[in-house]
Amino acid sequence: MRALVIDDSRTMRRIIVGVLTALGFETVEAADGRQALDVLEQGIEVDLACIDWNMPVMNGLEFVVAVRERKDWRGVTLMMVTTESEHGQIVRALAAGAHEYMIKPFTPDAVKEKLQLLGLVEIEELV
């Protein structure tokens, strides 16, 4: 599994990369939506994108819209990871095509559970 971590804060990218690496993901980083599109356009295959909302150049919502317009990028699961936490903002992101939404702050367990919901991380085997 490979994840694209999109956030203008290098601190936040480091935190998210740390959590994803522990869950077995390879990671690629981008500092804004435009850089992230460049990664996809290079043909780098990505299973998951963790997307900040407020970024310079191209914000996360614009990135989601751009990805959803491309048929060949249908396989990318889009999860917003943002401090935007109003009900209306979450509705907007989901309507634009985001699959999940994680509000900052979060714990590593919360990331794992969201990825389980998305089928990207195994739910622990039961008895």
Place this chain on the structure above:
Amino acid sequence: MTLAPDTFAFVADLVRRRSAIQLEPGKEYLVESRLLPLARTAGLLDVDSYVRGIRAAPHPTTLEAVVEALTTNETSWFRDALPFRALVDHVVPEMLTATTSGMFAPQLRIWSAACSSGQEPYSIAMALADVLAPSRMKITATDLSDQMLERGRSGRYSQLEINRGLPAPMLVKHFTRAGADWEIAQPLRSAVTFQRHNLLDAPPVGGPFDVVFLRNVLIYFDLATKRDVLRRVQQAMRPGGFLLLGAAETTIGVDDGWERVSVGRSSVYRLAPRRAA
């Protein structure tokens, strides 16, 4: 303040068995600082007397509170995911079929036992809301702790709690912002009734139940108590009803009144037809 060695040993053992987290010697300060608020709430001055009380009369809710305080594990929504899928994909269709033969009418009655702060009963309500009108579900949520019941009744959850396993579409559909918190919508709140109950007492009102969630509770009991609890649960259920247990729990080897049914990657337990009374 120093923690008695046997207090630390007891807490460390409990946490290890329950969460696989090892509390190494030297973490006494952690046990002390995390459990002190619980001790104070219980009206005690120090952690040693609090833990002594727990050891004298262990109860799942208290034990879980201790484990949670030390593992900072907020209760998750749709915990382990699979039981809720089993409920919607298997149990409800079975029950709806059974309706024609007179069962399961007019409401599906569900008991969420040891419900803690309410994430489980509300997750059940949300899962069912996709297939059933809220007026057709009657969820009885019980716990021993008045504080937990009060939190459940309030239907309010912090941002960190909301992040734990709640799918975003469910969040926007069933919750509204309330200050820094989120509040669950009224129709689902009215489908859930909170009630104080001890698993070793007579069943709660609201039954007989079609489905019982008794998850991550039996693990705290010895075999004799497990049997006792399961027998009481049986008496609270309709024949043919379903029991959902935690991931590490089973009725097998404990109580033979149940038929194990595999649903996808998990199992549910169906109450065997009742013997003639």
Place this chain on the structure above:
Amino acid sequence: MSMQVDTTAFAGTDPVYVIAEEVFSSMIDGEPGFLRHWDGDPPPIVDAMHAWVDVHGATNGRVLLSTERSTADDLARALLQMGPTEPVSDEDFADALGEVANIVGGNVKALVPDPGVLTLPQVTHERPHTDPEALIYELPLDWRGSLVVIGLWRLL
């Protein structure tokens, strides 16, 4: 961020405190218990660092986080999961402190009825200009014995 923020309703369940507590417990300390209300009158902050985000929309406001440089260093190290004496580069420092302001600010924004757009965070040694009359609410916090102040300001 406006006069519509009913700060009197904060008593007891101060949502700004709740937000700060969540940010610190989950992302900075990894466990609760290290952030509390400052006991008594907070002393003036010497060698201060300021990090803030603004909300622009129907009403304009600023969420400003101020603390001593050494505390800010500790905050950055904690957030970046660095050792207690590891040197923090200026870039990492500004980024980490800005992100704390961003997370607090974004969540505070959700408290107001008609929230607008959040700006990208800024971090400076100089205190940004705010009209003294425009203070809506100030919350002095004790993080591991050090003072951290979160202020909500109206922008005129």
